């Protein structure tokens with residue numbers, strides 16, 4: 582397949598988005614923001630050897646995962662996906678069926694969540710490197726941010742922690758419906774998605790909000806995973822959020838548990854304790870040697 586044939590196939594998959602005036606096939610994509618909305622933009626790198634190993638999963642599942650990781654950030658802001666852009670530098674082994682199946686996996690999740698492929702670029706390289714840009718939207722001024730947590734707010738997490746430390750799942754569901762629910766009902770004072778482990782991510786949320794946090798066990802750990810591992814392994818892609826103490830947060834959302842795990846305090850910004858003992862902000866960090 583040459584590049585033109587490739588683009589024709591991708592175009593056929595990408596048709597029909599409501600806010601996409603012009604998609605693949607022109608010099609730029611042309612998008613309209615929904616009336617009264619703000620745009621959310623996130624970028625995510627997906628690199629062979631760093632974020633995935635090609636032998637561990639079929640390309641279709643890896644494509645799903647690449648887009649799911651980026652959509653998790655849109656979920657964290659309470660947004661709805663609009664469009665995504667994929668730039669891929671691919672080695673020879675990936676050109677052809679592997680790459681096409683990888684795009685198929687992205688399109689599968691994209692069509693379920695309302696994200697349409699609106700452009701990108703391809704080139705050759707020694708290591709497969711994929712850069713995904715996702716555009717989302719939410720009503721102006723309403724996006725869930727990390728900097729709104731106040732002392733006394735309750736801390737919640739969705740689902741289980743350490744799921745990936747236990748079993749290598751490839752496909753997962755970004756928590757888009759939960760994020761929108763939290764935003765629409767003004768339940769969360771701060772929110773983020775868990776990509777690098779609760780210990781690190783909660784510390785980040787606290788730093789942005791200029792507060793500290795006191796966690797209390799038991800935490801909702803995946804069965805058979807040690808607490809230290811579950812808190813630092815990362816790739817949970819659950820939502821971590823805070824809510825004012827007076828707000829009633831349901832115990833589940835569409836069957837997904839929402840567990841009260843602690844309280845925001847007025848201590849040193851970014852400091853997190855678990856059962857009154859300091860919890861180091863350790864987790865996935867690409868700059869750590």
Ligand SMILES: [Mg+2]
Pocket residue numbers: 653654657773774775776
């Ligand atoms: Mg994130």
